[in-house]
Amino acid sequence: MKKILFLCAVCTLLSLQQSDSKEIIDQLAFSAGIQLNGSDPSDIQVKDNRFYDRVLKDQSLGFGESYMEGWWDVDALDDCMYRIARASLQSRFKKSPSFYWAYLKAKLLNRQDKSKSLDVIRQHYQLGNDLYKAMLDPTMTYSCGYWKNAKTLEEAQLAKYDLIARKLGIKTGMRVLDIGCGWGGFAKFISSKYGAKVTAITLSENQAILAREVCKGLDVEIRVQDYRDLDEKFDRIVEIGMFEHVGVKNYREFMEICYRSLQDGGMVMLHTIGSNESVLNADPWIDRYIFPGGQLPSISQVGKSIEGLFVMEDWHNFGTHYDKTLMAWFKNFDSNWPALKENYSPEFYRMWKFYLLSCAGAFRARDIQLWQVVLVKNGVLGGYETVR
Numbered sequence: 001m002k003k004i005l006f007l008c009a010v011c012t013l014l015s016l017q018q019s020d021s022k023e024i025i026d027q028l029a030f031s032a033g034i035q036l037n038g039s040d041p042s043d044i045q046v047k048d049n050r051f052y053d054r055v056l057k058d059q060s061l062g063f064g065e066s067y068m069e070g071w072w073d074v075d076a077l078d079d080c081m082y083r084i085a086r087a088s089l090q091s092r093f094k095k096s097p098s099f100y101w102a103y104l105k106a107k108l109l110n111r112q113d114k115s116k117s118l119d120v121i122r123q124h125y126q127l128g129n130d131l132y133k134a135m136l137d138p139t140m141t142y143s144c145g146y147w148k149n150a151k152t153l154e155e156a157q158l159a160k161y162d163l164i165a166r167k168l169g170i171k172t173g174m175r176v177l178d179i180g181c182g183w184g185g186f187a188k189f190i191s192s193k194y195g196a197k198v199t200a201i202t203l204s205e206n207q208a209i210l211a212r213e214v215c216k217g218l219d220v221e222i223r224v225q226d227y228r229d230l231d232e233k234f235d236r237i238v239e240i241g242m243f244e245h246v247g248v249k250n251y252r253e254f255m256e257i258c259y260r261s262l263q264d265g266g267m268v269m270l271h272t273i274g275s276n277e278s279v280l281n282a283d284p285w286i287d288r289y290i291f292p293g294g295q296l297p298s299i300s301q302v303g304k305s306i307e308g309l310f311v312m313e314d315w316h317n318f319g320t321h322y323d324k325t326l327m328a329w330f331k332n333f334d335s336n337w338p339a340l341k342e343n344y345s346p347e348f349y350r351m352w353k354f355y356l357l358s359c360a361g362a363f364r365a366r367d368i369q370l371w372q373v374v375l376v377k378n379g380v381l382g383g384y385e386t387v388r
Helices: 004-031 050-068 077-086 097-108 117-125 129-135 153-168 184-194 205-214 248-260 282-288 297-304 320-335 347-366
Strands: 175-179 197-202 220-222 233-239 261-276 311-315 368-375
Touching: 004 050, 004 077, 004 205, 050 282, 050 347, 077 248, 077 347, 097 233, 117 282, 129 320, 153 233, 153 320, 153 368, 184 197, 184 205, 184 220, 197 205, 205 297, 248 297, 248 368, 261 297, 282 311, 282 347, 297 311, 320 347
Parallel strands: 175 197, 175 233, 197 220, 233 261
Antiparallel strands: 261 368, 311 368
């Protein structure tokens, strides 16, 4: 009898805890304009009641993982995530032990040193060229497009390439270094259109193989090389979507390497996603499942890294363009899923969907930014003419 009473008491306690969790999550969702099990496309539909405790306990990580596991769903995931980001719901949670552990690791360890830099390559960029061919535009560009006058994803990516070339004043015969060259789209563009001599480096063998095919016949050399091993001079240096993997402990070294690798008067293009706040660790779900060791720089962190080295001549924010870019990527990914599912699991589909659409929502909410920063060794005499 005592055993039965004890079990009843435990069940009652668990029920009360779940009820409390449900009420807290319900109130948080409501403050963001989301109704649990409501009728709006942005309303979360809870499929498993363990969802409430999971989110309270593991916060961002539990929210993403429970979506991957099918514990909840929503018709308009991008708008749901936009509302969550716009309401800054994450800031209303008490920091969990896992947050402090991640912070401690980021504080004490260099998660982006030479050996650890390969973690994101293995987990993300080596997934398979079939995935990226299906998701990206024909130029195979995996960074924010410039949609000012563009109507298609390919037009937006070519416009972005041309914008960078014009901002840097790239001319025939210039030696250009492309750090983190992806599948060679930018190297091909500036070599074929502007006559540049390009050295492009990546840590991904998959990317290098395809990039060499893409740039065949052009004055482009594709290397599998770490930026820390560079020892030569260039007229221009371009980084497109790679700085997010450098890490705050290495920002200064990265800039010093760029400085010594430039001719006098040389220019650097920093094209990076940026954070509104200076932080040491990334979103835990993104860190575990998408970009291990990834870290978004803040304005002050970038500023500190260039102090005494470069003159900052231009800082351009077009973060809202990333929303449109990500939505286009998801449309491609989703429409090509019938062919991709031969090589990827249903859980991967939900993981990738959550990644693309949650990021779209975050950019839409202005929670994260996309910057193009022009840095010049010794500055431009007479002043820099802004290009848009």
